[in-house]
Amino acid sequence: MREASFVKANKKKWLLFENVLDKKEQLSPNKLSDLYIEITDDLSYAKTFYPQSNTEVYLNSIASRAHQNIYKTKKESKNRLITFFKTEFPLEFVKYHKQLLIAFSTFVFFGIIGAYSAATDGDFVRLILGDGYVNTTLQNIEKGDPMAVYKKMDEATMFIAITLNNIKVAMTAFIFGILLSVGTLYVMLQNGIMLGSFLYFFYEKGLLWESSRTIWIHGTIEISVIIIAGCAGLVLGNGLLFPQTYTRLASFKRSFKAGMKIMISTIPFFIVAGFLEGFVTRHTEMPDWLAVFIILISFSTIVYYYVIYPIKLSKKQIVDGS
Numbered sequence: 203m204r205e206a207s208f209v210k211a212n213k214k215k216w217l218l219f220e221n222v223l224d225k226k227e228q229l230s231p232n233k234l235s236d237l238y239i240e241i242t243d244d245l246s247y248a249k250t251f252y253p254q255s256n257t258e259v260y261l262n263s264i265a266s267r268a269h270q271n272i273y274k275t276k277k278e279s280k281n282r283l284i285t286f287f288k289t290e291f292p293l294e295f296v297k298y299h300k301q302l303l304i305a306f307s308t309f310v311f312f313g314i315i316g317a318y319s320a321a322t323d324g325d326f327v328r329l330i331l332g333d334g335y336v337n338t339t340l341q342n343i344e345k346g347d348p349m350a351v352y353k354k355m356d357e358a359t360m361f362i363a364i365t366l367n368n369i370k371v372a373m374t375a376f377i378f379g380i381l382l383s384v385g386t387l388y389v390m391l392q393n394g395i396m397l398g399s400f401l402y403f404f405y406e407k408g409l410l411w412e413s414s415r416t417i418w419i420h421g422t423i424e425i426s427v428i429i430i431a432g433c434a435g436l437v438l439g440n441g442l443l444f445p446q447t448y449t450r451l452a453s454f455k456r457s458f459k460a461g462m463k464i465m466i467s468t469i470p471f472f473i474v475a476g477f478l479e480g481f482v483t484r485h486t487e488m489p490d491w492l493a494v495f496i497i498l499i500s501f502s503t504i505v506y507y508y509v510i511y512p513i514k515l516s517k518k519q520i521v522d523g524s
Contacts, residue, residue, distance in 0.1 A: 203447060205252045211447055212244055216264065223267050238268050243452040250449060291467050293519065294460065296512035298437055305432030308390040309397075309425075316398025320406075330399045339403075348409050349416045353484045361480030368424055368472050372431035376438065376465055383439025390432045397425065415493040416486055420479035422500040427468045427475065430508060434464035471504070 203211075219237055221227040229237065245261040252258055319326045328336050335351075342350040355363070371393070378385025404413035441457020442450065482496070 203251070205255060205257055208247070208252070208447060209257055215240065216244075216261070219268070220264055223264065238265070239456075241265050241268070243448050243456070246452055247447060247449055286463075287467065289515065291463055292507070292512040292515050294463060295467070295508065296516045298433055298460070298464070299509065299512075301436040301440065302430065302433040302508065304436060305386070305390055305429050308387055309394040309429050309432065312391045312394030313398035313401075316395035316400075317402040317405075318398075319395070320399040320402035327399050327403045330396055331403070336403070343407060343409070347486070348404070348407070348412060349483075349486045352416070352479065352486075355480075357481045357484070359480075360484075361476050364420075364479045365472055365476030368428070368475060369469075372428055372465065372468060372472070375428060375431040376434045376461055379435030379438035379461065380442070381439070382443055383436050386432050386435030386439060389435070390429070393425075393428055412486075415490060415497070416483060418497045419483045419493055419500075420475050422497050423471050423475040423478070423504060426501075426504040426508075427471045430468055431465060434461040437461045437464065474500075 215237070218227065219241055222229050222234060222237070241261060242265055245258070245265050248255065248258040248261055316330070320330075339348065339351060342348050347353075352360075371389070375386050375389040378389055400417075401410065401413070404410050438454075438457050438461040441453045441460075445453035448456065478496070478500075
């Protein structure tokens, strides 16, 4: 990028930073810190591509002015965690709805592929789910309790094991984004095919409703959050693929930080999903209306927090700032 284009693309941000330093405008300590990081990234870029230029001198001067001001005045709020989940994360996540849609679409597409493959190849389900699981489930079906697999462990052990496993899968989806997003898409492929073949297996046995009203009690949140972790992985990968005005390393650091925020946001949901699978899903005798109620509440919560609420909050901020 030519120096003039670089200056033109970032001039507005630099002037805002100068105004804050001159006390002509105010920003919260956290926003000021984020802006400072962007300025230092720009300075790093200028040092690399425009050494000893006026742009480098200018950025170095405002970065130096800001350093002590920021780290002397920034104080963590006692309600930092509440602020993160209530405003900070949703306002940032609205920028990543495109990546969320890609992760979701990839998962659904390969879910359909998994179901189709299971329908056309009798051995496909065993290949994906394993002979042990299939044989055990067939035995449970013969005994009249097809969902007995969710009752084989005690509640607390199952809760801990499932929660840790789900976090492991999600972290894999995120970290594999470092493979230029391809690794994350592969994890979406794996899990999508597994779910599709799983559902078809029960459909073929005439148990689609019974299996669905059971597994989606915990699966609604569990699958949703794995897809959100896939979104985090794509954010990470895009930082490497499309550094824009930043150095590739600086872009990677920014995208890793953004991805980690997405992952942190999922922790409460993984705990809830693990609790549901460990303590609630096993009660296959519960009435259908209760199972459907839990599924709908879970689905609505995920959609609201990750899609609707960020959009509403972003629009409100625009209106308040205009």
